[in-house]
Amino acid sequence: MGHWKDLLRLDRGRTHHRMQVERRRLLPAYATDEAQPSESSKEIAKVALRLKYQIEQVVCCDVEEGLLTDPNSRIITDDVVKTAKNAGGEEYQACVVYCLLVCLRWFQIQSSIELWDADLHEVRAVACEVISKRIIESEPNQDYLLKHILLKRYSIYVEGVETDPANVIERSVDLHALRIISSAGYQKCIQYLWRGWICQEEGNPTNFVEYHDKGETNYWAHFHPDRMRTPLYQNVCQILFSLLYLALYTAVINSVNPTGDLDVAECILYGMTLAFICDEVVKFWKVGWNYLEFWNAFNSTLYALLTISFILRVVALAHSPSQHDAERQLFNKxxxxxxxxxxxxxxxxxxxxxxxxxxxxxxxxxxxxxxKESLIFFALLFVVLAGFFQAFIGMAQVDSDIPVSLTRPIIQGMANSVMQSPEFEIFQDFAFPFGIILYYIFNFIIMIVLLNILIALYNSAYEDISSNATDEYMAIFAQKTMQFVRAPDENVFIPPFNLIEILCLVVPFEWWMSRAQYAKLNDVVMGIIYSPLLVLTAWLESRQADSVQWNRRHGEDDEDNRQEWEFVAEDVDFDLDDAWKEEVQQSTPDIKLNDTTMEIRQLREQIAMLNELVKKLDEGKNASGRAADGGN
Structure with missing residues (x-):
């Protein structure tokens, strides 16, 4: 029992190991007081423990990963999958896949703690993914799969505290569970979310509902500002505004104002920069440190440079407008x-x-x-650079023949070595012979050892990703979709429109208006500013509704697109062509059997035929014996 308590305690605590194995949350899933789990979190935790026990018994020793991922695996059999589905009984059957993701994370935690059994726990984590994928792909009821298995949020009970509610779609992205993400049902759900066919419920964004007007052919039924919550449309808006942002920068940088005055293009450029900064600050304030990633740091660096440029421009404008003012020209430059x-x-x-x-x-x-792989290289590089730089500086201080400071040439020479362009002239007579010897050693370590390590890391990373590029793309697409779906604001004001929200809605109206009135005001404002895009999206959705209606009349899925072979297939029915159907069945091999199994099966058939032949020979011999006895 102590082991289970320790494991559950890990789920609550913000420990170092948890930060290592738990993927960052993209954006909060509306973690408000109203977002309470609809199922008993304590019972769901028990379901997760049952599944953990089952997987520990099924994968009781370290095995190769391929034995688990094989479609005809002798370890993850149909009976194992069926048992896992029954872990929640009738009442909690829908949360089994979510509980498997909980187990996956538990095994990842154990693999980072129990290093002696790290491979075993990693294989068990793979088993969680494989079972989850097979459960998702074997579910015949699509509506049940989307609404209850994939999109319904659950919590587990840990030491009297319920974890933040999450669904399978979110947790799979957070844990980077590629096998689950690449399953057909998961990808269909992502496509529905991306198109806006499944959206967040009005007034309760923690709940996902179907967009009932997707089959409505009326144009005005789709002309509504709430459709801007669709990730596809938000992505289009972001691309358009980014192109405008780039065009403004091109116009500004190619039209320098010698006087230092701000023109219209610069004002719009800095205004859009302010909007992007406000958006980043709001998301960071609501999400916290888990929001930071590479692109956030990249964008923040860009916005910081533009902010410095704007501040310097303002400082320049504070000086005399005369072109002969040196300080104005300096700050402007x-x-x-x-x-x-x-x-x-x-x-x-x-x-x-x-x-x-x-x-x-x-x-x-x-x-x-x-x-990420290059972080190892830079960590080693920093240690090496610090050690050699300290040695060179020490030599410069001891050598009294050096009339000037060599700090800058030393730094430049070391930097050139990192860029594979060493400068031996600087160190030729530097503290001879120690300086040149040490510089040769430095170049050998940098150019021969560390850079080759970096190349090997890059090759390894490229091989790992390129061999699984399709699944990785589906994972990054799901991550991008969830960034829009899990946005912390119900009203979508994409930068730079968020300045309109802050200055014209939040500050003057939100603090005194009722919630209903404020929501209606937001809809009006969004309808006005997004009207050019809504004109196009409403037309596209009304055209798409025709395809949805046609699919429904013919019993197809709403998203089905007819391919060229399907037009010909209308005149062909293989169920009526018994001759061809029987011929195909007789010539179709059983791909579920490997060569060894097929040979054993053939050997059994031959042994059975041999037994039959021997039995007939015995019967014939006995019959001949009885006939001879009767003749006598």
Missing amino acids: LSYNFLAFSGPMFWMRMMLYLDSFRFFGAMFVVLRVMM
Whole structure:
């Protein structure tokens, strides 16, 4: 019992091991007082413990991962999957997949603590993914799968405290469970969320409901500001505003004002920067440190450079407008230098919004993993640089023949070595012979050892991701979708429109208006500012509704798109063509059997035939014997 209590305590505490294995939350799932779990969290925790016990018995020793992931696995059999589905009984059957994700995280925690059994716990975590995927793909009721298994939020009970409610879609993204994310049912749910066919309930964003007007062909039924909650439309808006942001920067940097005055393009550029900064600050305030990632740090660096450029411009404007004012010219020049310095980041920022396309999405995953792998290199590099820099500085202080400080040349020479362009002239007569010897050793460590380690890490990261690029793309697409779905604001004001929300809605109206009146005012404002896009989206959705109606009339799924072979298939029915159907069945091999099993089965058939032949020979011999005895 002590072991179970320790394990449950880990689920509550914010320990170092938990931070290692639990993926960061993208955005909070509306963690408000109203977001209470609809099921008994204590019973759900018991279901998770039952599943953990089952997996520990099924995977009782360290096995190869391929034995679990094989579709015809002799370990994860149909009986094992059926037993797992029964762990919650009739009442808690829908939460089994969620509980398997809880077990997956528990096994990851154990693998980081119990290093002697790390491989075993990692294999058990894989078993959780495999069973979850098979449960999702074997569920025949799509409505039940989407609403109760994948999108319904559950909590577990840990030492008198309920964990934050979460659903399978969110937890799979947080834990980077690729096998679950790549399952057909999961991807269908993500597509429904991306298109807005499943959306958050009005007034209760913790609950997901179906968009009932997706089959409505009336144009005005789709012209509503709430449709801007759709991740697809939000992504389009972000791309459009990013292109506008880039165009404004191009116009500003190519039209320098010698007088230092702010023109219209610069005012709009800095205004949009303020909107982006406010958006980042609000999300960081609501989410906390878990919101920080590579792209947030990248964008924050860009916004910081633009803020410095704007402050320097304001300082320049505070001086005399005369062109002969040296200080005004100096600050004006510095402002434009900071603005020009941020140019590459403006273009690289566009990559953030291209990951919804498959080619870019897969490549961004590779780059992200490479950046993480390079942290090992930079950690080693920092230690090596610090040690050699201290040695060179010490030599410079001891050598009295050096008339000037060599701090800057030493730093430049070491930096050039890292960039594979060493400068031996600086250290040739530096504290001879110690300086040049030490510099040779430094170059050997940097250029031969550390850089080759970095190349090996990059090769390993590329091979790992490229071999699984499709699943990684689906994972990053699901992550992007959840960033929109789990947004902490019910009213979608995409930057720079968030300035309108702050200045024209929140400050003057939110503090005294009723909730209903304020929501209606938000709808009116959103309808006005998004009207150009809503005109297009309403037309597209009304056209899409025709396809939905056609699919429903023919008994197909709403999202089904007819392919060219399906038009011909209307005139062909293989159920009536018995001759061809029987011929195909006779010639179709059983791919579920491997070569060894097939040979054993053939051997059994041959032994059975041999037994029959021997039996017939015995019967014939006995019959001949009886006939001979009767003749005598």
